[in-house]
Amino acid sequence: SVAPVWFIDAISNPQVDRKLSAVSSKSFNSTILSELLSGNKNGEKRHIYYVVAPGHRSTSGLTSARRTLLGGIKNYIFKLFGGRMIRMGFSIGPFDKLNAKAESIISGNYYYYGLRDHKSMALAKSLNFSDPQYFPDLAWCYKPYPEDPATARVDKNYVVLSFRSNEYGTAHNEDYLAPIVNKIKALLKTVSTQKIVLAYQVQYDREAAVYIQQQIGNEYETELVDHKLLLPEAEALYRNAKLVISNRLHVLMLAFQCDTLAIPLINLEDNKKIVGIYADNGMGNIILDSDQDIALLETSLNNIVAAEEKHIQLFKDAAKRNTDLMREKLDGIFNS
Structure with missing residues (x-):
């Protein structure tokens, strides 16, 4: 193999x-x-x-x-x-x-x-x-691993960002990512958090994590988890997060399995699989369209965060049904 x-x-x-x-x-x-x-x-x-x-x-x-x-x-x-x-x-x-x-x-x-x-x-x-x-x-x-003191984090209420920088393939494309990062920077101002954690579960996403940290590092305390996360460590990271924002389906699904609000910030045309799976399960209103005006995105994000428990329960119900x-x-x- x-x-x-x-x-x-x-x-x-x-x-x-x-x-x-x-x-x-x-x-x-x-x-x-x-x-x-x-x-x-x-x-x-x-x-x-x-x-x-x-x-x-x-x-x-x-x-x-x-x-x-x-x-x-x-x-x-x-x-x-x-x-x-x-x-x-x-x-x-x-x-x-x-x-x-x-x-x-x-x-x-x-x-x-x-x-x-x-x-x-x-x-x-x-x-x-x-x-x-x-x-x-x-x-x-999927059922997350039991909590383990060896991988558990002591900090809480940070925001996790995990992004790919392309529509398909593995090549880092800064031009693709830059407009999304501009929306991220604006959206973070509406979230009450002091710390942003950049992480990746796919090695090809490392350059995207480094780029985002460079773009927001002057405005926020940031941490780059600079290695590919395996499941136990990823779960420990997501479990203590205030929320996770990503354009990776596997990141979003795993974060929700850890009872953490997982919000897609995506180009709808480039991420049809996320749109399809969220929409099929009554979670379409959690999706943030990166092509939308920032004022609309800020309003949507505030509404999503305000209904956090509702969205997590929606995921749990969908997980059981599926x-x-x-x-x-x-x-x-x-x-x-």
């Missing part, structure tokens, strides 16, 4: 999960093919599932379309031999025409194709994807 060790460790349960290297000396593809060809064991019918990591899928250009179709051939062979390929809790779009066609073609290889918001569902249906289903973002069912729905859907996928 090309996934980093820390990622594998973070999502694994050592009591039930095993790495490929512990059960086979072959490559992933060879191991799966061998298992498929071996058929049923001990007279029991069995199925091989290949679960693709969730996230967001958006592609353009000839190279991407070619890569998609080549991957689709491999997945078709997997399906042909009886494998069941699953992707769930993710979102899609935009695609150019070529990639939209490629994605539509390969969607038929999936045993289950579960999209996490209704905007993605509408796009998939308009592009004739094969049987797209609604499946909530897996973050809804968790119950996921359990029901997973039972149908794996026990059918």
Whole structure:
């Protein structure tokens, strides 16, 4: 696997999960093919599932379309031999025409194709994807680690800022971030806090955190947590915050799971997955549109903060509802 060790460790349960290297000396593809060809064991019918990591899928250009179709051939062979390929809790779009066609073609290889918001569902249906289903973002069912004195913070009531500096990809784009930072500077004046903490859960966001600190450092006490946060430390940081402002979905969802108000400050066109998930769950009025006039943003922020308990309860209700729905859907996928 090309996934980093820390990622594998973070999502694994050592009591039930095993790495490929512990059960086979072959490559992933060879191991799966061998298992498929071996058929049923001990007279029991069995199925091989290949679960693709969730996230967001958006592609353009000839190279991407070619890569998609080549991957689709491999997945078709997997399906042909009886494998069941699953992707769930993710979102899609935009695609150019070529990639939209490629994605539509390969969607038929999936045993289950579960999209996490209704905007993605509408796009998939308009592009004739094969049987797209609604499946909530897996973050809804996440349970934070127990509080740990080793990672707990003693300070409280700071504001956490965590931003990406691009629409897509990994390259830092100061021109993209600068207008957002101007809105951040104005909005912070309406929040009763003395300290701003800059943090990131994705290494590519480090430059954005450094840039924001440089822009606001003369007006506020700032702290830069200058390393990629893993879950326990991120939770400890968000748990004691007055609020979290971000354009990263994983940051917003985790902060809410820690009972902290998490406000998206986003370009609506560039962050459709956040818009879709918040809107689907009755939380659309918490979103701050970075293209709006600052006076409107200040009013919106004040109203959101004033109704903090209401918004946190809305998230809790949505988390329970989505968790119950996921359990029901997973039972149908794996026990059918």
